[in-house]
Amino acid sequence: MTNFALQVNGITKRYGSGTTEVAAISDISLTVAQGEIVLIMGPSGSGKTTLLLMVGALLKPTEGSIWLDGLDLTSLNERALPDIRLRQLGFIFQDFKLLSALTVLDNVAIVAELAGMTTKAARRKAADLLTELGLGERLTFLPEKLSGGEKQRVAVARALINEPRIILADEPTANLDSKIGLQIMRLLRHIAKEQGRSLIIVSHDQRIKDIADRVLWLEDGRFKDMVTMVTDPVCGMALERDKATSAVWDGQAFYFCSEGCRHEFLDNPARFQTHQDVISSPSAIHQEHSLD
Amino acid sequence: MSIKQSLGYRNLIQEKTRFALSMSGITLAVMLILLLNSLLAGLYEQFGSYLRHTPGSVVVSQAGINNFIGATSTLSSSTVDAISETEGVSSAIPILSQFIILELHDKKQPAYLIGYDPSIGGGPWQLAAGREALTGNEVVFDRTLANRHQIKVNDTFNILGQQFTVVGLSDETASWMTSYVFMPKSTMESLLGLTGDSSFVLVTAKAGVTPQKLIENLNAVFGTQATPEDTVIANDLNLFARFFSAPLQLMVGIAFLIGTLIVGLIIYTATAEHQQEYGVLKAVGTHNALLYKTVAIQSLIVASLGSLAGVALTFGVARLIMSIRPQFLIRIEPTPMVEAMLAGMVMALLGAFFSIRMVTRLAPAEVFRK
Numbered sequence: 001m002t003n004f005a006l007q008v009n010g011i012t013k014r015y016g017s018g019t020t021e022v023a024a025i026s027d028i029s030l031t032v033a034q035g036e037i038v039l040i041m042g043p044s045g046s047g048k049t050t051l052l053l054m055v056g057a058l059l060k061p062t063e064g065s066i067w068l069d070g071l072d073l074t075s076l077n078e079r080a081l082p083d084i085r086l087r088q089l090g091f092i093f094q095d096f097k098l099l100s101a102l103t104v105l106d107n108v109a110i111v112a113e114l115a116g117m118t119t120k121a122a123r124r125k126a127a128d129l130l131t132e133l134g135l136g137e138r139l140t141f142l143p144e145k146l147s148g149g150e151k152q153r154v155a156v157a158r159a160l161i162n163e164p165r166i167i168l169a170d171e172p173t174a175n176l177d178s179k180i181g182l183q184i185m186r187l188l189r190h191i192a193k194e195q196g197r198s199l200i201i202v203s204h205d206q207r208i209k210d211i212a213d214r215v216l217w218l219e220d221g222r223f224k225d226m227v228t229m230v231t232d233p234v235c236g237m238a239l240e241r242d243k244a245t246s247a248v249w250d251g252q253a254f255y256f257c258s259e260g261c262r263h264e265f266l267d268n269p270a271r272f273q274t275h276q277d278v279i280s281s282p283s284a285i286h287q288e289h290s291l292d
Numbered sequence: 293m294s295i296k297q298s299l300g301y302r303n304l305i306q307e308k309t310r311f312a313l314s315m316s317g318i319t320l321a322v323m324l325i326l327l328l329n330s331l332l333a334g335l336y337e338q339f340g341s342y343l344r345h346t347p348g349s350v351v352v353s354q355a356g357i358n359n360f361i362g363a364t365s366t367l368s369s370s371t372v373d374a375i376s377e378t379e380g381v382s383s384a385i386p387i388l389s390q391f392i393i394l395e396l397h398d399k400k401q402p403a404y405l406i407g408y409d410p411s412i413g414g415g416p417w418q419l420a421a422g423r424e425a426l427t428g429n430e431v432v433f434d435r436t437l438a439n440r441h442q443i444k445v446n447d448t449f450n451i452l453g454q455q456f457t458v459v460g461l462s463d464e465t466a467s468w469m470t471s472y473v474f475m476p477k478s479t480m481e482s483l484l485g486l487t488g489d490s491s492f493v494l495v496t497a498k499a500g501v502t503p504q505k506l507i508e509n510l511n512a513v514f515g516t517q518a519t520p521e522d523t524v525i526a527n528d529l530n531l532f533a534r535f536f537s538a539p540l541q542l543m544v545g546i547a548f549l550i551g552t553l554i555v556g557l558i559i560y561t562a563t564a565e566h567q568q569e570y571g572v573l574k575a576v577g578t579h580n581a582l583l584y585k586t587v588a589i590q591s592l593i594v595a596s597l598g599s600l601a602g603v604a605l606t607f608g609v610a611r612l613i614m615s616i617r618p619q620f621l622i623r624i625e626p627t628p629m630v631e632a633m634l635a636g637m638v639m640a641l642l643g644a645f646f647s648i649r650m651v652t653r654l655a656p657a658e659v660f661r662k
Contacts (some may be wrong), residue, residue: 049660058575058657086577097572097659101302102295110295111576119294158576170660 004067005165005198006032006055011064013050013221024050025061026221032166035196037189039208042218048202049170051218055200056089056168057081069165086115090159090197092169096151098143098158104130105139108157115162122161129157133187149180156187160197167191169201173208185211210238233272234261296582300589303566311594314558318598318636319605321551326606326624326632328540328547333628334621336533338467340525342406345417345464347385348494349503351524352510358519360492361404361470361528362391367516369488374513376493380501381510386490387414388480391470394451396441403437404470405451407480414494415474421445422460425475430459432474436466436618451475452483468619469532494521548635555598555643559591563647567654574656583651588644595640599633606632 008030014023025047032038042048053059055066057073058081066073068088076084085091098107105126112122127139133153143151152172159167172188173181189211192199201208209215209229217224228241237257244255245262249269256262265272304311343351343360352375353365367375367386376384388407393400408414410426420435422445431451433443438461443449447458456475465472481487495518497506503520510518519527563570570583610622 053657053660056575058660082574082577082579084577085575091572091575093572093659097568099299099569099572100566101299101306106295110299113295114576114578114582122295 004031005034005036005069006030006200007067008055009065009067011051011054011061011066013047013054013059014062023221025054027064028221028223029064030216030223032198032200034165034198035192037192037199037201037211037213039201039203039212039215040218041203041215042224046218047221048218050221052168052170052200052202055166056091057084086111087162088164088166090162090164090167092152092155092159092167092172094171094174096143096148096155096175098151098154100143102142103139104135104141104143104146104154107143107154108161111158112161126157126161129161130154133157147180148176149183152176152180152184153187156184156191160191160195164197166198166200169199169203171203171205172201173203173205178207181205181207209240212238215240230255232257232261234264296578297585297589300586301593303562303586304590304593307562307565310558310562314555314594315598315601317554317558318551318595318639319601321547321554321639322599322602322632322636323605323609324547325544325551325635326603326628327609327622328544329628329632330606330610330622330624331620332533332537332540333623333625335468335536336529337623338469338621339528339533341464341467342404342472343494343521343525346414346494347383348496349521350495350497350506350510350518351521352384352493352495352513352516352518353491355515355517357517358524359527359531360389360524361532363491365491366486367490367493369490371513371515372488372490372493375495375510375516378509378513380498380506381495382498383412383496385409385412385414385494386477387492387494388477388484388486388489389491390480390484392452392473394449394473396443396449399441401437401441402470403434403473404467405480406472406474407477408474409477416460416462416465416472418463420461420463422458425459425479427476427479429454429456429479430475431456432460432462433458434465434471434473435461435463437471437473439618454483466619466621468617468621471619548639551636552639552642555591555594555639556646557643559587559594559640559643560647560650562590563587563650567650568659570651571654571656571659574654575659580652584648587647587651588641591640591644591647592637595636598640599636602636603629603633 008028010027010029011025012023012027013025014021016022028051040048040051050059054061061074073084102110105123108126108130109122112125113119130136130139133156135150135153138146138150173184176184185208188199191197212229214228229238230241230244231238233254235257239255239257241255244257245259246253246255247262247266254265256265339361351360354367357363357365372386375381390405392403392405394403410424415424416432425432443458445458445461448455462472462474495510497503507518510516573583606624610624613620614622
């Protein structure tokens with residue numbers, strides 16, 4: 001159980017009862033490894049947000065269990081959940097949702113303070129984190145004075161301040177232009193890979209596929225298909241493995257965005273990383289998804 | 293102060309106009325509450341003013357009468373003599389009293405006429421101008437009433453068909469209901485067609501005689517009733533002040549309600565505007581208790597500042613009212629002041645109630661859906 005950051009076992013969420021009963025999520029299982037980035041996509045009303053809420057300990061499933069760091073969230077009472085959310089989960093919201101009356105520094109520090117840190121220590125830690133994220137010059141600004149990208153970086157800092165194992169992001173690039181959106185995606189990937197935090201992203205934004213290790217398609221409350229992402233060893237682009245062109249070298253399969261990259265690789269494979277970054281273990285995880 | 297503790301304050305001052313409006317609501321409500329209560333306290337003081345300032349600890353009246361203001365009591369001269377000679381009596385001051393309606397500059401003006409013997413006492417205790425009324429058709433007029441009607445010493449005017457000359461102006465004898473007018477008792481007897489009769493006798497006990505013993509002795513005089521001065525004042529207050537107390541207290545209640553509604557509405561609006569942010573705080577793991585505190589702190593800051601400003605404003609408004617209408621005595625005392633401030637705090641807490649309920653019912657999951 002503890003090999004995974006998160007394990008979701010056959011959860012279902014039903015609303016209403018009798019003839020008016022609606023299943024928003026039906027028998028979904030999912031395992032997220034440490035440092036893995038999982039992107040959940042799907043049409044509106046498919047149950048993405050409901051799933052995110054349940055994983056975020058904000059909504060109890062009707063059936064099934066959710067294990068976070070060896071703890072069954074579904075067995076805990078309501079009073080215990082805020083502390084779990086505070087210390088083990090980080091949230092990034094679609095429209096940033098910063099506290100308008102607090103400065104950038106205090107927007108981040110308050111979350112550390114809530115977790116029991118002294119104000120001084122919380123501010124110091126928040127300042128370090130914000131500086132790392134390139135907001136060192138904005139610490140005393142109110143959110144209204146920031147650009148969209150800056151606001152989202154503050155939101156990222158807020159999600160990170162208590163060093164959670166899992167970060168849940170709801171449409172993190174929805175209100176950002178493409179350039180800033182790309183910056184935020186890179187930042188999220190960096191956090192996941194460098195800090196070993198798992199990231200579950202719910203989004204309609206196709207660009208996020210580039211940073212995801214796995215893309216799950218949710219429709220009518222069920223996962224319909226799964227995409228395994230790989231990185232082109234030549235240009236570094238993230239690719240859907242099944243759609244990429246491939247080559248085998250030294251007994252290992254490599255995937256490329258184009259024939260050009262493939263040829264470049266085959267001309268001198270030793271120039272490139274000889275172990276392609278195939279993040280997930282597709283077969284193991286694939287078995288755990290409830291596929292139609 | 294920690295960030296989480298300062299959140300309420302920062303939310304509050306973020307929107308300065310709203311903050312000023314909510315504070316003004318409390319300020320005005322507290323001012324109104326304190327002003328009305330102080331007006332009532334002033335009224336109470338005016339009602340007991342005559343008896344408190346004249347000699348005597350026991351008021352003797354006709355049997356069955358235990359009020360002073362407005363009460364009709366008649367004591368014959370022989371009864372007054374008997375009272376004077378009662379054991380334990382040090383001094384006995386007979387006075388006549390009568391409500392009258394004066395006509396001053398074509399306006400009806402109620403007044404309370406006191407007939408007293410200048411050689412014994414019972415007349416004005418503080419003169420602002422002139423001298424006491426000693427003989428004939430001389431009167432001492434309340435200074436406030438005189439000022440309102442431009443009456444000066446040596447002016448003449450008509451009382452019950454007779455001409456009187458103002459020889460003095462008295463202080464501390466004003467009332468917004470009835471001001472005092474003093475004249476010699478003998479003059480008042482002839483004015484009212486009485487001969488030697490008195491309305492009340494103000495009795496002082498000899499040294500060593502307890503008030504209880506004195507009252508026992510005085511009650512032995514046929515046809516009289518002896519009542520401690522404090523009881524008579526209390527009876528007058530019960531009888532008259534209650535008439536004013538009820539509407540004034542009703543106004544105090546309305547002021548409290550309006551203050552509560554203003555604060556409640558403004559804090560509720562502020563909370564509703566920050567609803568998403570409270571939802572975020574809940575989502576990231578904040579317990580409800582901290583959010584209640586945040587809302588309550590906003591209310592209490594508004595209440596504290598508003599109450600202090602309300603008390604300060606009351607002093608200013610009271611001074612203004614008394615300078616424009618000196619017949620209104622506004623007595624701001626510490627207890628009503630504290631009560632008004634507490635009322636401000638209660639207003640704030642009641643005002644915060646619905647906002648706290650809103651925060652309680654807020655589902656953190658909704659943050660993701662909006």
